[in-house]
Amino acid sequence: MTIEQQIITIGICVFGTMLTRFLPFLIFSSKKPTPEYIRYLGKALPSAIFGMLVIYCLKGVEITGGNHGLPEFISIGVVIALHLWKRQMLLSIAGGTVCYMLLVQMVF
Amino acid sequence: MKKENRKWKAFKTAFPYTIPIFAGFWFLGLTYGIYMNVSGFSFVYPMVMSLTVFGGSLEFLAVSMLLSKFAPMQTFIMVLMVQARHLFYGIAMLERFKGMGLKRFYLIFGMCDETFSINYAAKIPEDVDRGWFMFFVTLLNHFYWFSGATLGGIVGSFLTFNTEGLDFVMTAMFVVIFLEQWMKEKRHDTAYIGLAASFVCLMLFGADSFLVPSMVCIVVGLTFMRKRIERAGGLT
Numbered sequence: 271m272t273i274e275q276q277i278i279t280i281g282i283c284v285f286g287t288m289l290t291r292f293l294p295f296l297i298f299s300s301k302k303p304t305p306e307y308i309r310y311l312g313k314a315l316p317s318a319i320f321g322m323l324v325i326y327c328l329k330g331v332e333i334t335g336g337n338h339g340l341p342e343f344i345s346i347g348v349v350i351a352l353h354l355w356k357r358q359m360l361l362s363i364a365g366g367t368v369c370y371m372l373l374v375q376m377v378f
Numbered sequence: 379m380k381k382e383n384r385k386w387k388a389f390k391t392a393f394p395y396t397i398p399i400f401a402g403f404w405f406l407g408l409t410y411g412i413y414m415n416v417s418g419f420s421f422v423y424p425m426v427m428s429l430t431v432f433g434g435s436l437e438f439l440a441v442s443m444l445l446s447k448f449a450p451m452q453t454f455i456m457v458l459m460v461q462a463r464h465l466f467y468g469i470a471m472l473e474r475f476k477g478m479g480l481k482r483f484y485l486i487f488g489m490c491d492e493t494f495s496i497n498y499a500a501k502i503p504e505d506v507d508r509g510w511f512m513f514f515v516t517l518l519n520h521f522y523w524f525s526g527a528t529l530g531g532i533v534g535s536f537l538t539f540n541t542e543g544l545d546f547v548m549t550a551m552f553v554v555i556f557l558e559q560w561m562k563e564k565r566h567d568t569a570y571i572g573l574a575a576s577f578v579c580l581m582l583f584g585a586d587s588f589l590v591p592s593m594v595c596i597v598v599g600l601t602f603m604r605k606r607i608e609r610a611g612g613l614t
Contacts, residue, residue, distance in 0.1 A: 282457060
């Protein structure tokens with residue numbers, strides 16, 4: 271790739287990304303009321319999205335091979351347990367991460 | 379003076395929420411910068427891309443795009459597929475970004491997965507300015523990613539310390555946010571739809587191309603179950 275082609279490629283990455291971020295706001299202007307169905311989606315989507323993002327983070331886990339995703343599943347268990355117990359976001363995240371690091375560096 | 383105080387207060391409230399992102403973004407950003415460095419690119423590349431794209435997964439992919447033959451159309455389609463999930467973030471934030479003035483542009487520009495998740499899920503106290511809170515969350519996250527990526531591009535492969543597994547901090551954060559959202563809702567139909575659709579699509583389409591089918595399934599599922607979900611009134 272020449273330097274011009276690299277600049278164009280990076281430009282496409284920027285443009286495509288901004289298109290996906292700005293499009294809903296361009297379609298549904300803030301001056302007019304948002305359609306009922308879109309407002310419903312706006313409220314119903316987040317829980318589904320957070321579920322999707324959790325799965326997204328785990329997409330590289332091999333359930334059938336390797337360590338069967340045990341470090342991931344154990345550490346997620348730790349995160350959930352800590353969070354249900356203390357409900358301190360930073361503590362749950364730090365605890366789960368330390369647990370995961372120990373598991374992948376020392377155990378598995 | 380009063381306005382300064384309002385901003386400072388929003389900053390102080392926003393900062394703790396971004397600490398896990400700092401850990402995650404510095405780790406991932408450094409990794410990304412190092413990856414670019416060892417792939418033969420100057421630190422200017424990760425620096426510019428972290429500032430302008432501000433989306434980790436695409437930036438990693440872009441390294442291989444930049445190393446292969448020039449293919450603008452293919453690149454564009456790939457970008458849209460990888461980034462399509464941002465459409466959902468926009469729809470979820472339509473109402474919340476109303477009346478934010480000029481800040482709105484930066485809030486939309488910087489809405490990566492992590493920024494969206496925090497800005498959506500955070501319990502912002504009544505006396506804190508919501509616009510500035512979200513602005514500072516976005517700005518701090520942007521800064522973490524930019525500084526990590528640039529530093530990685532500069533110091534490159536000189537770094538050797540055992541950080542294996544630190545990237546789990548992002549997974550842990552999304553689990554916590556999912557859980558917070560779960561506890562806020564009386565019914566969990568939408569969370570089940572998200573988990574099930576993504577899991578099934580991951581199994582069917584594989585790790586590289588399951589996001590778009592998952593999104594389609596989620597919208598279809600939510601649309602068909604709209605009556606049931608709305609009647610149950612479980613939405614927050």
